[in-house]
Amino acid sequence: MTVEQRSRIPILTVLRDIPFMALWSGRAISQLGDWIANLAIIDLVYRLTGSGGAVGVLLMVQLLPGLVLAPVAGIYVDRWDRKRVLIACELYWWDYWRWLGRGGWPF
Numbered sequence: 001m002t003v004e005q006r007s008r009i010p011i012l013t014v015l016r017d018i019p020f021m022a023l024w025s026g027r028a029i030s031q032l033g034d035w036i037a038n039l040a041i042i043d044l045v046y047r048l049t050g051s052g053g054a055v056g057v058l059l060m061v062q063l064l065p066g067l068v069l070a071p072v073a074g075i076y077v078d079r080w081d082r083k084r085v086l087i088a089c090e091l092y093w094w095d096y097w098r099w100l101g102r103g104g105w106p107f
Helices: 003-007 011-015 018-049 052-077 083-102
Strands: none
Touching: 011 018, 018 052, 018 083
């Protein structure tokens, strides 16, 4: 199938693919939960400290590992099987929130 033929496939045909929809809807729900958790953490830090600066430090600490590690990790991840990487990342993320939900720290 050429690129021109792929661009003509209507979006509805993709949405009829059940495994894709299961992945997409699960990921969408997961992302919504992640954003709600981030907002709750930001609110908690602000209520505990009363400082916008502390919230800024929190956001910087949350974003810094991704900014530093993403370019290096991208080099290695491009060489690995994408499906296995996706599954491993999702399992890690699930385990992280499972431990955090129990009131513990996963590390």
